[in-house]
Amino acid sequence: MVNPEIGKRVVAAGIPTNYHDIGEGRPVLLVHGSGPGVSAYANWRLTIPALSKSYRVLAPDMVGFGFTDRPEKYNYSMDNWVKHIIGFMDALEIDKAHIVGNSFGGALAIATALRYPERIDRMVLMGAAGTRFDLTEGLNAVWGYTPSIENMRNLLDIFSFDRSRVSDELARLRYEASIQPGVQESYSSMFPAPRQRWVDALASAEADIKTLSNETLIVHGREDQVIPLSSSLRLAELIEHAQLHVFGQCGHWTQIEHTDRFNRLLINFFNESRLLEA
Secondary structure, three states: OOOOOEEEEEEEEEEEEEEEEEOOOOEEEOOOOOOOOOOHHHHHHHHHHOOOOOOOEEEEEOOOOOOOOOOOOOOHHHHHHHHHHHHHHHOOOOOOOEEEOOHHHHHHHHHHHHHHHHEEEEEEEEEOOOOOOOOHHHHHHHHOOOHHHHHHHHHHHHOOOOHHHHHOOOOHHHHHOOOOOOOOHHHHHHHHOHHHHHHHOOOOOOHHHHHOOOOEEEEEEEEOOOHHHHHHHHHHOOOEEEEEEEEOOOOHHHHHHOOOHHHHHHHHHHHHHHHOOO
C-alpha cells in the first residue's frame, strides 16, 4: 500500500527532504506543527486539495519530522529550521511564496519573513507560536510525549475541541508514525524539559515583529489548549497589516475542525492579493 505521507524528494540545505508539490500557479508554502508523529501530509491533507485548485502548494516535512532525513547529532534550532525552509525554496527555484504556518510552523514563518523578507509574500499564522507566553499544560504534554497509543489518544483529545473527531484509528496511525525508526530519538531531543525555554526560543522579538510589512491572516481556535489565544491576539496587535479570525468551539486543529471555513478564508485572502496587484 502506498503511503500518502511520502511525496517527492529534494536536497534542501544539504538535507534530503520529503515534500508534496501539487497544483499550479503562485506558490504557497505550508509549514506543519511540531506534534509527535506529524508530517506535512498529516497536517495539511485537508488543505492541500482546496488550495491546489488555484495555487502551487508545497508542503515539506521539516528536518526532524516526517520522512525527511534526520542527520546524526543535528542541532534543531530556529536558525537551522529557517535555513531549511530557504534551502527548500532555493532547491525548487522559488524566489517568493505565500506561507502558511501552523503552531511551531507559525513561529518559523514569522522568523523566515523577518530574516528573508524578499522571499515571503503573504502570511497565514494558524494557532501560531512566535510570541512569548507561559508554557501551557497542553504544549508541555505535546513536547513531552512518550510513545504509547494511550498517550497519543490523550494528546489528540488535547488538540481537538470536539472529541468525536478523535478516533482510535487516528490515534493508532499517529502512534505508529511516532515510532518509526529514529523518530522518537530526534523528537525527544528537540524540546527537552524544562520546556519554557523552547517557547522563548521560538519567539521573535516584539520589536522585530512590528517591522513586518507582510499582509497577514491570523487564525486561532478559541478553546486551543496548546497555544493560547493570547499569542494570536498579541500578533494581531504587533503586525501592522494583520487581520484576526477566531473560531469558537475550536481547539488547536482549525484546519481539521473547521476545514471548509478555514480553506475558504485562505483562498479569499490569497485571491484578494491577486486582485490588489492586478
